[in-house]
Amino acid sequence: MVSPLRSRWWTVLAIVGTCVPLTVVAQDPEVRGLEIAAEADRRDSGYRDITAELTMTLRSRNGREHTRVMRIKTLEVEGDGNRTILVFDQPRDLEGTALLTLGHPTGADDQWLYLPALRRVKRIASGNQASSFMGSEFAYEDIGSQELGKYTYRFLQNDSVAGRSALAVERIPTDPKSGYARQVVWFDSEEYRVLKIDYYDRSNALLKSLELRGYRRYAEAYWRPDEMRMVNHQTGKSTTLRWRDYRFGVGLREGDFDRNRLSRVR
Numbered sequence: 001m002v003s004p005l006r007s008r009w010w011t012v013l014a015i016v017g018t019c020v021p022l023t024v025v026a027q028d029p030e031v032r033g034l035e036i037a038a039e040a041d042r043r044d045s046g047y048r049d050i051t052a053e054l055t056m057t058l059r060s061r062n063g064r065e066h067t068r069v070m071r072i073k074t075l076e077v078e079g080d081g082n083r084t085i086l087v088f089d090q091p092r093d094l095e096g097t098a099l100l101t102l103g104h105p106t107g108a109d110d111q112w113l114y115l116p117a118l119r120r121v122k123r124i125a126s127g128n129q130a131s132s133f134m135g136s137e138f139a140y141e142d143i144g145s146q147e148l149g150k151y152t153y154r155f156l157q158n159d160s161v162a163g164r165s166a167l168a169v170e171r172i173p174t175d176p177k178s179g180y181a182r183q184v185v186w187f188d189s190e191e192y193r194v195l196k197i198d199y200y201d202r203s204n205a206l207l208k209s210l211e212l213r214g215y216r217r218y219a220e221a222y223w224r225p226d227e228m229r230m231v232n233h234q235t236g237k238s239t240t241l242r243w244r245d246y247r248f249g250v251g252l253r254e255g256d257f258d259r260n261r262l263s264r265v266r
Helices: 029-043 259-264
Strands: 049-059 065-075 083-090 098-102 110-115 120-124 151-161 164-173 182-188 194-200 206-213 216-218 222-224 227-232 238-248
Touching: 029 151, 029 164, 029 182, 098 259, 110 259, 120 259, 151 182, 164 194, 222 238
Parallel strands: none
Antiparallel strands: 049 065, 049 238, 065 083, 083 098, 098 110, 110 120, 151 164, 164 182, 182 194, 194 206, 206 227, 216 222, 227 238
16 A cells, blocks of 8 residues: 655645556556556655745746746645645745645645735635636646545556656546646656646646656655746746755644644745
């Protein structure tokens, strides 16, 4: 049984399930797809907590750019999904804005957004989690946890991404309120890191693609990307997240992820 500790850093991608040894190649594409996703999670579980800093660059169709600076904290929780807080430090008009996500193994996550200008905490309804996060090409759903039970899986093919051998897996959200009909995820076949995700809208048209680049290994066990770039194929817009200063095992606790304390997050 795969550890219930969660593994996704954006929450920013965190998985529960039965992992069949990968030396046994399943003929059933659904079984094989689940094996791959579960193995990716197994390799990335157990870090307990992590903090990082990141820069978000929004790029319009005509090339105009806007930059934001943020901090993120993530805590793995026994028997549940990740806890994550994302806090804006810049620009000044967004300073102190904070998104809290309480992940769950299945169904929609609980999310709250603190807006300093209004001095209030707004709950993100499950039906609105497909909407844009602060004008970016990431949806609230993308920022939420990526637990195994939130999808069904099907292995598609052996493939390659940027010259790296990869395993292409289709995953379909189990939440009927998801903004996506399906997603295709490419895992590198050596370390099971996510290299790319294609997102298809409810009409099953390609909506956007996420590419993850510049992976580095931390704490001798956990791979994290330096850059994540989401491109919206329907609007021509893109959002790039550049990560830095990853820190593991900083001693976060559940009490650090209290919606009643969002206005005082530091």
